[in-house]
């Protein structure tokens with residue numbers, strides 16, 4: 001993911017390095033090229049606009065242009081602005097003191113929610129927590145089966161409940177966690193293929209009933225431009241605290257992943273890249289920016 005963008009940016013930078021001194025025209029040209037590279041990687045156009053405006057203003061500073069290593073300075077500025085775009089500081093998952101702590105996952109169907117729920121449980125298990133997974137997708141029995149299989153694989157208890165009322169299952173799941181001495185509950189909710197009223201209302205109802213300590217939205221990094229619209233819709237209706245960006249191992253353009261913090265104001269907390277239980281990493285904006293710039 002993002003390899004093409006990375007290659008493009010490296011090409012632009014090596015062009016700048018080859019020039020020695022840089023003129024205002026060189027900077028303008030480089031900014032045009034960076035702008036194109038970001039747009040072609042599917043980064044949201046408003047995000048690109050702000051990014052380029054900020055970067056350009058800093059690069060055109062006389063001190064930058066007249067320094068002995070102007071290209072190096074330009075690269076440093078781009079790196080810094082990219083880190084800013086990605087959220088600047090790490091946003092770790094902090095569990096509250098309430099036991100059990102409740103984490104609710106929301107997102108579209110197919111975004112990778114169930115997989116992420118299991119990965120998060122696995123991660124918590126490694127950190128000496130005793131998680132419980134709750135299957136609240138009452139529309140697709142396969143989703144609960146999938147969660148159960150994943151739970152078995154990693155040795156984490158899964159509560160499925162009975163009936164078709166996700167609010168009831170979520171509430172019972174929390175009681176089950178209390179009874180079975182689990183300290184973190186991860187609620188996997190139902191998604192739809194597109195944002196719809198019923199899904200939002202259901203997520204709101206579960207939220208109201210269980211008062212989660214945090215809500216994480218699972219976002220498929222391969223969705224492209226539409227990612228930000230979906231996330232904005234969830235932010236408005238359900239509100240959430242952070243994002244798990246799934247499928248970062250895919251070969252799509254990935255710009256949606258780069259846009260989400262700026263568009264929704266919500267930080268990326270984890271990136272998920274693969275189907276193995278241990279493929280959920282904490283997200284570090286600075287490391288990601290460095291990786292993109294190569």
Ligand code: GDP
Pocket residue numbers: 107108109110111112113114115116143146191246247248249250272273274275
């Ligand atoms: P849900 O409908 O949101 O619960 O999505 P699932 O967890 O069922 O995931 C949908 C599909 O994406 C499944 O085939 C998963 O195996 C796959 N998937 C989930 N996360 C990742 C990931 O990080 N990388 C890859 N390559 N595939 C993933």
